[in-house]
Amino acid sequence: MVNHDHVEIIDHLPVLLKEIVQALALEVGNTVVDATAGRGGHAQAIAKVIGSQGTLVLLDRDQHNLAFASERIRSLPDAPRVVTAHANFCNVADVLRGESLRADAFMADLGFSSNQMSDPARGFSFANAGPLDMRLDQSTGESAHALLARVTESELADLIFQLGEDPFSRRIARRIIYVRDLGLLNSTADLAKAVVSAYGGKARQSRMHPATRTFMALRIAVNNELDSLETLLQVFQQEIAGFWPLPRADPGSRVTSGLGKKNALDEVAGLAAASASPSQWLDKNARIAILAFHSLEDRLIKRAFTSWERQGWATRLARKPLVASEAECEANPRARSAKLREVRIVGI
Numbered sequence: 001m002v003n004h005d006h007v008e009i010i011d012h013l014p015v016l017l018k019e020i021v022q023a024l025a026l027e028v029g030n031t032v033v034d035a036t037a038g039r040g041g042h043a044q045a046i047a048k049v050i051g052s053q054g055t056l057v058l059l060d061r062d063q064h065n066l067a068f069a070s071e072r073i074r075s076l077p078d079a080p081r082v083v084t085a086h087a088n089f090c091n092v093a094d095v096l097r098g099e100s101l102r103a104d105a106f107m108a109d110l111g112f113s114s115n116q117m118s119d120p121a122r123g124f125s126f127a128n129a130g131p132l133d134m135r136l137d138q139s140t141g142e143s144a145h146a147l148l149a150r151v152t153e154s155e156l157a158d159l160i161f162q163l164g165e166d167p168f169s170r171r172i173a174r175r176i177i178y179v180r181d182l183g184l185l186n187s188t189a190d191l192a193k194a195v196v197s198a199y200g201g202k203a204r205q206s207r208m209h210p211a212t213r214t215f216m217a218l219r220i221a222v223n224n225e226l227d228s229l230e231t232l233l234q235v236f237q238q239e240i241a242g243f244w245p246l247p248r249a250d251p252g253s254r255v256t257s258g259l260g261k262k263n264a265l266d267e268v269a270g271l272a273a274a275s276a277s278p279s280q281w282l283d284k285n286a287r288i289a290i291l292a293f294h295s296l297e298d299r300l301i302k303r304a305f306t307s308w309e310r311q312g313w314a315t316r317l318a319r320k321p322l323v324a325s326e327a328e329c330e331a332n333p334r335a336r337s338a339k340l341r342e343v344r345i346v347g348i
């Protein structure tokens with residue numbers, strides 16, 4: 001529960017708020033999933049539309065954010081019924097089935113919230129000295145420190161190159177492993193220092209802090225963020241395919257990040273239409289909106305939505321993703337990399 005003895009600040013501006021609410025085409029009484037509740041900014045706007053006859057299902061891997069968001073919604077006048085789950089969003093089907101709910105609309109706002117980034121104890125930021133943690137869910141999983149303790153130099157270089165798209169990945173990895181093997185890699189400050197020294201004189205030419213991409217890559221890896229998204233899209237695909245009596249093979253329907261990790265759900269996706277799902281958790285005309293901040297995430301979403309459209313299972317509202325206006329980017333620099341994609345399911 002949120003501690004009411006101190007006043008907690010929201011410390012996060014929701015990105016593309018109006019656009020997401022509009023894409024979800026909400027109606028009074030709807031059942032809506034906010035799969036990344038965060039600080040409840042999007043959830044609050046949704047709650048105001050669906051009202052006390054509606055149900056808002058909030059998921060988050062971060063227990064603290066989840067509690068904060070649910071308190072924020074429950075304290076609204078005319079608050080909807082709130083169902084919370086401290087869970088990875090790839091478990092959304094189980095959460096909804098467990099509550100005998102069927103979602104009219106679903107949204108996810110990927111990544112991290114500003115309060116997580118600015119809390120030194122979470123270890124997400126090179127700007128704040130703290131432990132090398134970086135887990136969104138601090139109750140489970142491997143920390144960045146543990147990951148860095150076990151990777152080889154070439155694995156780390158690949159990770160920084162693929163997830164961080166940093167052209168200096170090889171020399172950064174070499175430096176980090178050198179510092180680690182000396183026993184001097186124990187905090188976010190140590191990691192940031194290692195990356196800056198790998199950049200050498202090039203650090204001055206870099207527009208962003210040299211450690212930005214390395215920290216992003218490690219956060220994505222620690223939390224298996226691409227795997228979670230890939231699995232979520234497969235879970236949707238399995239449900240949506242079940243809305244159609246005759247399965248059609250589509251070679252483009254396999255959703256993959258291309259990072260070499262095999263997803264067990266890939267194997268069942270093609271068979272989904274043939275096997276009746278245990279119980280329907282998604283409305284046949286559900287609206288789905290996903291906000292991504294990384295090109296690899298956006299690519300996965302685009303591929304999945306395009307494939308569903310090609311199969312006649314869904315319509316995309318636009319071919320290109322929605323991006324934030326210059327005014328929103330000025331007010332909230334985090335909005336700069338945001339890409340919103342929306343789709344409407346057209347089940348029969």
Ligand SMILES: C[S@@+](CC[C@H](N)C(=O)[O-])C[C@H]1O[C@@H](n2cnc3c(N)ncnc32)[C@H](O)[C@@H]1O
Binds near residue numbers: 062
């Ligand atoms: C960008 S913030 C969401 C902010 C929220 N829309 C708001 O307006 O306050 C992302 C949130 O999603 C959570 N998160 C990230 N990946 C997740 C996943 N796979 N499953 C559930 N929650 C996740 C993070 O812990 C964080 O709280």
